[in-house]
Structures are given as structure tokens and as C-alpha cells.
Amino acid sequence: MSVLLADIGGTNIRVMLLKETEISSLNYYKTNDYNTLQEVLSTYLKTTGVTPKKMVLGVAGVIQNGITKLTNADFTINLNELKKTYPDTDILLVNDFELQGWGILKAKEKDLRPLADETKESFGRKLVLGPGTGLGSCFLIPHHEEYQVLSSEAGHSSLSAITPNQQKILAEITKEESPLSFEDILSGSGLLHLYQAILKINQQAQDSSWISETESMKNAFKISETSEADIFPLRPKEVTELAIKNDEIALLTFWYFFEFLGIYASNLALTLKTKAGVYLVGNLLNQQMIRSLFLKSNFKKYFYYKKSFADYLKNIPVFLVEQQDIQLNGLVYLAKNA
Helix, strand or coil: EEEEEEEEEECEEEEEEEHHHEEEEEEEEHHCCCHHHHHHHHHHHHCCCCCCEEEEEEEEECCCCCCEECCCCEEEEEEHHHHHHCCCECCCCCCCCHHHHHHHHHCCCHHHHEECCCCCCCCCEEEEEEEEEEEEEEEEEEECEEEEEEEHHHHHHHHHCCHHHHHHHHHHHHHHHHHCCHHHHHCCCHHHHCCCCCHHHHCCCCCCHHHHHHHHHHHHHHCCEEECCCCCCHHHHHHHHHHHEHHHHHHHHHHHHHHHHHHHHHHHHHHHHHCCCCEECCCCCCCCCHHHHHHHCCHHHHHCCCCCCCCHCCCCCCEECCCCCCCCHHHHHHHHHH
């Protein structure tokens, strides 16, 4: 039996077939070229000549009562309408980040980079999170000898800061946008917010705390000489391009980005009382340049930066998942198990 799998994003829709253990007939469609998902599926099924008995659809949006609108595209999916179009097909509609959670269950050990020595996976509550276009997170909860995945909109929780420098950045961003959530800085657009705020702070009279952390950044990233931007970034990827050129503001942007990511991950780990692992996922952290900076950053410092619970947090294994598109693991897992 063939199962149709689809990864539905704001830019692209990937559709493929799963036959036992093999994925085949992978096709890409531009989301904005179609008005409905039915149009995409009809085009794909005509191409393959297959009538699947089951579909697993991962969608980049919040699902409410079987209806979801893509977060970053004018595209709505209605599960009831899909079932009318394909009445003999079992259809499962799942949030795309929930797929990341299911995908962790099938991640290979070689793709899990531990951020502490002698770190091993175990059975228990797990946290999966990752910045990308937005900020996703979900929880893996043990149920008998298996797991349930609980989706989350924790990325929209109120943003918090610990150090004076972090507070300066938030104060600068708040002048333009308020209230702030963690997603407002831990996302693609968040990189731009951070860059703009840090640039303004850098142009002002800097105090010793700001200068000291800038030097700490240079030492950690092993940057002796920094440059000045030859462009003003308007897209997230341009911040990365500037960091590759050793632009000081871009490097500081990632430096503080990872500090805030540590705070966010720490908050969620304590909220869930995670013991079995924190998993950092997503294509953003797997870009070679960004991953290199992340591994030299202060993420761990601010993950453990809690008064009463520092020792508790230090016993939680933390992994960087070095596998792109781990949501495909999730699609396959649900195709076989849901």
C-alpha cells in the first residue's frame, strides 16, 4: 500500500509516496502557484497514477477544528473538504513542528551531537525546539512504553532577559514593537530585529559591560578583526552573509541570538520538568556557518543560568540534531504508526 506524504510550507509543498520503507516520486510545488491543496494533490496524483488509501499531511500553521491557514502564505487547508474530495482515503493533518517531535523518535545516533560529555538518550519527557521562519516547540511525553507528542505555541510566550546587555537590546526593540515574544527575536525576522537593535546600541556611547561582551564574542568566535557592513540587511540570509564576512554587528546578532535561545530552552525544560533530553532542530541551526557559531556560543551558559535549578538542568542531555528535514522522519513514523 502506498501512503501519500506531504510537507506543506509557505514557500514550497513537497509531495511524495511511501511504499513500505522507501520514499519515491518526490515532487515540489510552489505554494503560491495554487489556490487549494486539492489542486496540488490532483496534479500530483495524475502524474503518479496512484490512488493512496492514506495521506499524512504536515502543515506550517496552527490547526483548529481541522482548519489551518499557513503562517507565511495566503493558503488555507480544510480537513473536512479534503475528506469530501477523497472519501475513501484516511487523511491525517498534523502541524509541521509536531512532525519534528515524531521525527526525533527515528533520529539516528550519528545525527545527534551532544552538547555535553557522556550524554546519552533515555526514556522520559523530551523537549524539541528550533528557530526557523518562526520558533517551534513540542513536547514528547511517555505513554506506557511509547510517546505522545504535544504541540505548543510556547514561542509566543513573553520574552525575558537576564543580563543588562540583553535588557538594552529588548528596550531598543520595544521602542518599535511591543509586547515582545521569544519568536520576535528567535526566528528569521527576529534576526533582523536583533541586528537593527544592536546596530543602534553600537552607534551610541557604549558602557564597559557592552564592550566587555563584544570582546568575549570575538574571543569565542576566534575573530581578531571585524569589518563593517557593505549592505543593510533586509532579509535574514543577509545577516548570515555579513557574519561570514566578519561583520561585527552580524556576529553580535548571532551571539545574543544564542543567548536568548538558551534562556528559552531552559524555561521550557523546567516547565516540562524534562529529564530525558532537549533536542535542537531545524535547517537554520544546520547551516554550516550558523552551526559553527552556535557551538562556540553562550547557549549552554544561559541554558544552565538558573539559581535553584542549575544542577537539575546540568543533568538534562542536550542535543543538536544534525539532520535537515527531520520532519520527513515524522511523516514516515505517522504513516506507519498512526
